Amino acid sequence: MTDQTPPLDADQVAAWLEQHPDFFTDREDLLADMRIPHQRGTTVSLVERQLGLLRDRNAELRHRLAHLMDVARDNDRLFDKTRRLVLDLLDANTLEDVISTVEDSLRHEFKVPYVGLILFHEVPLPVGRSVTSAEAHQVIGGLLSGGKAVSGVLRPHELQFLFGEAAQDEVGSAAVAPLIYQGMHGVLAIGSPDPQHYKSSLGTVFLTHVAEVLSRTLLRFPTPLRSVR
Structure with a gap:
């Protein structure tokens, strides 16, 4: 049986958030990805500019962390292969x-x-x-x-x-x-x-x-x- 629940519209989401004002308290990562415009005419507010910089910095840190994790996994595999090679050399008889x-x-x-x-x-x-x-x-x-x-x-x-x-x-x-x-x-x-x-x-x-x-x-x-x- 497929889920027939209709998608929420913007007014329903807004009403739900009004009833749950603490929703973002433990979800700061969601705030970092949200786009909240603060502009008058063509001028972008300082708050929006700061949020944009923080969002970009967050994305860069995530990319760096993913790269470091890949390097760590590669080093683990390299270490394991090297360990086996050294042990095999120690066991060599000729x-x-x-x-x-x-x-x-x-x-x-x-x-x-x-x-x-x-x-x-x-x-x-x-x-x-x-x-x-x-x-x-x-x-x-x-x-x-x-x-x-x-x-x-x-x-x-x-x-x-x-x-x-x-x-x-x-x-x-x-x-x-x-x-x-x-x-x-x-x-x-x-x-x-x-x-x-x-x-x-x-x-x-x-x-x-x-x-x-x-x-x-x-x-x-x-x-x-x-x-x-």
Whole structure:
């Protein structure tokens, strides 16, 4: 059965409010959205102007609050994914497990389209990708010189080194973190096809944290425990 109650007209609303003068006492939010003109001729009164400013400010605060809530939810999800990655690294028993854990988590959990994990070793390792430290510094020395994570648009030869020749024309921007703990162990890079995604001013707290945990984990495996099957 549908509701056949006729809508209230303005006179009925006014009569009801006259009988309930305290209706707005605990409903200040309704007052903020009401439009009550106070004007004589073409002149807008100070009261109406103040109400308009308060209404605009209220809308702006609501927008800011909604944005902060979205950021908080994104940070919660990022923290949870990072926590699981760290725990998986702590449970890793081989160098192969460490490499696959990082690469799989970044690609599938964090949805990073391009991941580059390169370890520095004087002889080729049977797991993952490895180069000598001298070779790495020759190609991407500028990215490693500061010892901190950097982000932005990289040069073609840097992209080729980090992500492979096939991806150098596809990566628009990247973030790069050296793996440093009691010596330089390698480099971890993540990339996006969007040139604006990893801006030079973008915070790299997340990538730095993962790189720090990974650097300490790698010390548990000075040499690979087993080869790739």
